[in-house]
Amino acid sequence: MELIIDTVDLSEIKEAVEYMPIVGVTSNPSIVKKTNPKDFFEHMRTIREIIGKDRSLHIQVISKDCDSMVKEAHRILEEIDRQVYIKVPVSYEGIKAIKMLKEENIHVTATAVYDLMQGYMALAAGADYIAPYVNRIGNLGADPMELIYELSNRIIMDNYDTKIVAASFKGVEQIKNALNNGAQAITAPVGILKQIFKNPNIEKAVDDFNADWYSMYGEGKGIC
Numbered sequence: 001m002e003l004i005i006d007t008v009d010l011s012e013i014k015e016a017v018e019y020m021p022i023v024g025v026t027s028n029p030s031i032v033k034k035t036n037p038k039d040f041f042e043h044m045r046t047i048r049e050i051i052g053k054d055r056s057l058h059i060q061v062i063s064k065d066c067d068s069m070v071k072e073a074h075r076i077l078e079e080i081d082r083q084v085y086i087k088v089p090v091s092y093e094g095i096k097a098i099k100m101l102k103e104e105n106i107h108v109t110a111t112a113v114y115d116l117m118q119g120y121m122a123l124a125a126g127a128d129y130i131a132p133y134v135n136r137i138g139n140l141g142a143d144p145m146e147l148i149y150e151l152s153n154r155i156i157m158d159n160y161d162t163k164i165v166a167a168s169f170k171g172v173e174q175i176k177n178a179l180n181n182g183a184q185a186i187t188a189p190v191g192i193l194k195q196i197f198k199n200p201n202i203e204k205a206v207d208d209f210n211a212d213w214y215s216m217y218g219e220g221k222g223i224c
């Protein structure tokens with residue numbers, strides 16, 4: 001299982017990788033807009049410095065035609081490094097770009113996946129990660145979990161190395177369901193991942209244990 005964060009906010013990234021077992025950072029142009037960095041590539045290089053080479057960095061192209069997507073992918077790799085995962089929307093032009101990038105052994109994250117057949121196409125094209133948009137699919141009245149379940153079955157049946165990185169989350173329940181339905185990875189805003197620890201029962205359990213401890217050894221007497 002892989003937990004990835006969907007943000008380019010530097011302080012959020014620093015804190016998240018320090019506190020949680022985060023293995024990567026994803027972004028899209030709307031996420032970049034929230035931080036609005038003056039120099040996009042400089043900002044992405046700073047993210048790479050923070051997360052190191054062992055965590056994955058996923059950066060999205062913006063063009064809509066294949067040749068320009070491939071050109072943008074090359075520029076991203078030149079400006080940052082060859083380890084970057086190029087996020088390519090699974091459109092008709094995008095699937096051609098995914099095929100071409102994989103022929104060059106470039107890491108690809110197939111994104112904007114709303115439908116199972118789109119996922120199968122990305123799988124057949126050799127994408128390293130496939131990103132179904134959980135909340136957006138739900139908003140359209142479809143079942144994102146069914147898509148994840150069927151895509152993950154196909155990955156297992158046909159023995160692909162591709163991973164599903166479920167994306168577009170608005171709450172912890174959606175993340176849990178995506179993982180339980182077979183997603184090998186999720187990418188979510190840091191704020192949603194931090195909600196996991198906002199359960200008041202955790203604090204209560206710790207307070208109850210500590211009350212017993214202090215009743216034995218005296219108030220304020222710790223282990224150290």
Ligand code: E4P
Pocket residue numbers: 006026027028030111131133135136167168169187
């Ligand atoms: C991630 O790769 C996607 O771009 C992102 O999760 C989409 O999230 P949204 O639906 O909240 O915009």
